[in-house]
Amino acid sequence: MKLPVDLKQAYRLLNHGPTVIVTSAAGGRRNIMAAAWSMPLDFNPPKIAVVIDKSTFSRGLIESSGEFVLNIPGRSLAQATLQVGSCSGHDTDKFTTFGLDTFAGDQVAAPLLAGCLAWLECKLVPEPHNQQVYDLFIGEVVAAWADSAAFSEGRWMLEAGSERSIHYVAGGAFFETGEAFNVEV
């Protein structure tokens, strides 16, 4: 069940470094791409940073609309993550090509990818120098959601059978998020 995540705890969706899927929409077009390079940037209000290459179709949609969504896929979407990261949306609607369902967000027009573990709806914080020189985009998280089977009450769920997030390395190789453990100072 999709439930809202307290914005003060939204950083915890991204803190462990999962690979994300970026969705965007503008002017009647939409797109979806993978991004291994993202991180939290602030707690409250929550901000995130993500690298969006100049060659991507998503980049124009994000710059036009000032909005995007970071979708956090589980392992069942690893192939889709690689697929949407391996071709361009310039000439095709990758949602249709790969049979990916979406649903509407609350604060942004970009679609949310169905079947993910969590979603961060973001408003672009325009920083033209970073975008041009480093392909670095900053977003403020304006709404956050999680599948309650994956993340609930500020914590990732660890029950056997819970789907885990994924971490891309290179060349189609991923790690699954592994064993949880606690440490005391």
Next chain:
Amino acid sequence: MKLPVDLKQAYRLLNHGPTVIVTSAAGGRRNIMAAAWSMPLDFNPPKIAVVIDKSTFSRGLIESSGEFVLNIPGRSLAQATLQVGSCSGHDTDKFTTFGLDTFAGDQVAAPLLAGCLAWLECKLVPEPHNQQVYDLFIGEVVAAWADSAAFSEGRWMLEAGSERSIHYVAGGAFFETGEAFNVEV
């Protein structure tokens, strides 16, 4: 055995989003802190981004020296990661306090933390606006190293018994890097 990592493949040390330990040195002082918020920023020359809070002692050392190291700890250093992330180096040498050994790098004066899985020696790419407004620091990776039992020939080693990297969540809770799997488009 510590071996050099080809700079073109250095991004693979950080691509899966592990928590890192940042070391720095300037003016006869040195420090060590944890950073859950880092990511690759470019392939070649490799660049990385890392968030360094204004309250940290490391920040002054990094701004003075223009250098720092991202050390990638394995699970055996999880408690040390939490410890160095839970107190300030303003008044103490945390290496001594927590019994942490170091060795010298090749390109920077900041110490490398012994027992880690990999090390990225970085030169600061000064971006005062990012540093001031977002606590966001950009570094160019000028040398990279890995324990050959953990990462070799551009790949993380997956043999049983190989130590895995770690991913911080919050409140002393970590994930270990989990099962490796491959996907084809």
